[in-house]
Amino acid sequence: MGDKKKMTIPDFQKYKDEGRKFCYVTAYDYTTASIVDDSDVEVILVGDSLSMIMLGNTTTVGVTLDDMIHHIKPVVKGAPNTFVIGDMPFGSYNVSKEQAIQSANRILMETNCDCVKLEGGVNMAPTIEAMVKAGIPVMGHIGLTPQTATNVGGFKVQGGTPESARQLIEDAKALERAGVFALVLECTPSVVAEQMAKEVHVPILGIGAGPAVDCQVLVTQDLLDMYGDFKPKFVKHFAHIRKEMVDGLNLFHKETLDGTFPDRDHSFNKKVEIPPAKD
């Protein structure tokens, strides 16, 4: 705590070149961001997963650009020493290059976050190239791309056949040529990530992509065992905060009912002479 130095965009490549691993997690609010800021984790994503984790929707489609900006702002305030990525929601970049640049400009200018991230491979490379030429720092996201997961039958491992594995690596190469400074690779066999790492130079940030990548990504509510709806195979629980919270709430409830809360230490004990009522 206190001596954390904020990562910069060039650091992503530097860390990779030096073989130095790092971590990235999600946050959607000020308090969580400030907790991550107190930790050793280097990067925060304000992901569109907020649609599911925070808003209770069944997919990530359904959050708007305004919603994202609303959540990215407090995260940036809460984590001054952590690199913050603003996720671009579905519908904010798929109309045209101009729309993508305008949406990214809004995210960067209204929230002061450090870069934007968007989903898509070869198909999005021309858009990403235009954004990078416009001066926007872009992180790519390939593999399982939740915004379009319905097209592939839901949240499934990607790159599981020789052809789809090759396509995924070609996606990564297209994004690298387009100018991304790093890319998220989600939910793919470890061997595909390993081969990709041999064919692209930019850092690969893996979520469910095995150990051969440069950075491990997890949703905070997953890794701390807070989100109860489902647990993907790649999620490991590093703490059990949901149980801690339920236990704390139950203790508050019990002490309220049995009268042990509030005690003198948690009450204002100043003597006040209250005059009798006038009538």
Ligand code: KIV
């Ligand atoms: O929105 C999100 O949380 C993400 C991660 C899964 C990388 O995009």
